[in-house]
Amino acid sequence: MIKPLLAAAAALAFGAAGSADAQTLKTVQDRGKLICGVSQGIAGFSIKDDKGAWSGFDVDFCRALAAAIFNDPSKVEFVPLSAAERFDALKDRKIDVLSRNSTWTLGREEESDVVFAGVTYYDGQAFMTPKTSKATSALELDGAKVCVQRGTTSEPNAKNFFETNHVNYEIVEGDTGADIVANYLSGKCNVLTTDESQLFALRSQFPKPGEHMILPDVISKEPLGPVVRQDDMQWLNLVKWVNYALIDAEEMGVSSKTIDEALKSEKPAVKRLVGTEGDLGKPLGLSNAWAANAIRTVGNYGEIFDRNVGAHTRLGIPRGLNELWDNGGIQYAPPLR
């Protein structure tokens, strides 16, 4: 009885000491820019163009953080990271925040001493196959050669799905996203599996995207979101509430187009969001215009989604689960008050 209590007390004391030492926001402010870990290149989410400019859904989240902190979305340095090195880069303080299509799981928070700050994108593992396969469901993929990326959750998920459903399969592993695409396009496998968002992203880069389809089966829960270290509650709150503010903004109709109108609004919820009432920026270490600055320069959640991955982009991902909770989806943010 005594042992676990002592351990818990020790952990608490250690945690408290850690908090006092960690001042991520101050470090960022002193440095004059945010350092944000992103992927090595996923179209629509985080990708660098030939001029070295980063864009994408995950990149825009970093820009929104920079806008909330500095009122300048350009004050970000992006660090591309592989799946294997991403959490170590965070632990080793090489980055301030990880915004890189990472699935929130208990194991990751426990083993890597990190904490997820929310869900920016509800994803799930799915399958892509050439249209010539004529499959209408992943259950019809008997005898499939399945390309997966080593070291991700995709491999155990796929194995579990095929074994549970008595579908014969063979796994073909690759080290990077580029490897598995090369394997798939060269015919080493006839099924590609990873998160649905990535399938849309990969397909948009194919020479002939129209010849491939993404099957409707979604076989796992993959809530993707930004990640921070466990030792800084203020920083966790900042990252968490920037995400929530962008979602709440969409729900309230506050966008980069309507922000000036919103600043004149008499509605209490809108006034708190844009900082014309209350003092909500203070506990985060920010000015009360933090959310307004992010929305004005980067846009609200829906604008970020539409611009990078939405129905009118090359990826053409439907809002689906990521539609707001009052509009058919499950994106739901606690209120700012």
Place this chain on the structure above:
Amino acid sequence: MNVRMAFLARAAAAAIAAAAAFLPGVIATAQQIDMNVVDQPGRVPTADEEQLSGAFERQEVFFRTSEAPGTVLIDTNNRFLYLVQPNNRALRYGIGVGREGFQWQGVEKISRKQEWPDWRPPPEMIERQPYLPRFMAGGPGNPLGPRAMYLGKTIYRIHGTNQPQTIGHAVSSGCFRLVDDDVIDLYGRVAVGTKVIIKQAVAL
């Protein structure tokens, strides 16, 4: 000739508005633009015009709601009509909605269904647009299209249209319009008494 020129001008305006709507970043602005389209009784659209593409094409979508399957939800801001289905799905139709000053919201029931409805523009419409006919019998070329579903005791309806290019825009006097294929499809799926929820964008 004049009529045709006028139509071409309108079609061009519609094409520009539609193109603007598909440019990321200007979507909200495009939605606030009212198309300057007048009713064109007698006009019969071509099959090509009737074929919607992209988001406004009729499709099944993920849709989670506490409303019962069979309920109709009209999202005027995004120009969609949803017919709720079981298992977190809905059938989604592209629609045209009321222009500035003709927006409304509420909960109604479908009070009456009518095939090939006659058109009697209400007195309010005649006052604004005196050139409109007082009566037009149901049939091809009728602005109400092949089907109409009446919303409670209001003067508003869900109906077809002989102007498919207006789908996705704020053009009407408060009615909700679908292309003819879609309105026939919806008509076959809903009964008198169906709950219809009409939502507007939140005001700032």
